[in-house]
Amino acid sequence: MSSCVVCDESVAVSDACVHCGAPVCETHRSPEGHDCPGVESDGSWWYTNPDAGRRRTTAADGRELSNPRRIAVGLVAVVAVALAVTAILAVTTGTVGFDEERAESRIVTEVNEVRADRGLSPLTESDSLTVVTRAHSGDMARQGYVGHVAPNGSTPADRLERFGVDCFAAENIYYTEQGGLLVTERTYAERTVQEWLDSPTHRATLLDENATRQGIGLVRADGRIYVTQLVC
Template sequence: MGRIESPEVTMIRRLIGAVFSLLSLVLFVGLLLGLIWSASLMGLVDTSGVDSPVIEDVVEPPQWFIDSPFVWEVPAESQGGEPPEVDPNASPPEGDPGTTSAGDVTSDEVEAEIHTQVNEIRAEHGLSQLEHDDEIAAIARTHSQDMNEREYFSHTNPEGESPADRFGNLYPSECRAVGENLAYIQTGFGSGGSAEEIAERIVQGWMDSEGHRENILREGWDTEGIGVYMADGRIDATQNFCTTT
């Protein structure tokens, strides 16, 4: 004769089965979130949807506001767009923010590494070396700070200013052509690596994107300024190009 269970025993068995199923689901979700977090710390690059940069006439690109744990970057584009929407109570920065840091890594170290690596790449392609310009770097650094503090990511700031506008009196009087590359990395609780590693991730991301690559390998550039701002688990980088001759 087969064993007959009481309704109470059957109910207990079902509850135990449901608990094990729930625990399995929680474990799966935890593993999935762990993989996503690991990917963010590795600095994965997404360059989908970006096009060619503007060289001779820099105008406002389409709006870009990207909230992601990955590395994103956008070259200056030839299509106009609206300024990004930000907190109306947030004010734009006033002047060069100077040196910032994440862990033991400082922003000026990353800026120097990016400049070195870009010139190494240009040398490999038989191109002239770019001169570093402190005034252009200050312009780039201020834009990186603005994007970080007002939480947007765009060549056009909330006031509607394009890269050419931010160059002020330098364009077109001293820089007859200008260009811009942008990038940001969300580092979470870490620094994102050494200065060399952070710079390599940014530069490699630019080289893997057609628009950024064209900017970096353009023969006409002779000057650049790199501006990096590090705060709140995020690293913003702006690379501004200039043709003075």
């Protein structure tokens, strides 16, 4: 057991912050709750494409691809994160595995739980959409880019067509460079969905009342994790 860095409450190793690795209780788990140094340096990117493969009346508001990449704020923050990484890995490395398919399933569950909390129907996990999302996450990992448009120019709509999926889908992407800090699939899934909820465009995709299906594709490579979600 460890102690919360804010209030000294006893916490499990699995309750470490996914951004900086510090042990934190539930009350102080948000980045704001413990002055997290990792939120400026963890390299997380969020992307959303609300019109990846469909025509929506809401597209008239002119929403564009968003990339609120966090910017590092200085050497002190970087050093603090490095120390936190070393400490948490010393405890967790080799003791807890991270399974990509379990993480995908946890994200699906988290999405449906937040929809249920708001009186919305769950999104059925679609095998065909999952194939498309895994392919895109894998392509981003192999080619080292993050975005809806691949280096060869293919778009989400192109990918849906290539895999024979007849669906007007919206696409969300989440990326982080600190995969080594992840302790459980549940922790990562909760953080991914919460970050999407904190972004208005991602939130609109997750809470689309007309959507019925979703596919989650997660690929982990060299300490980086790429997540693609398609909702239709």
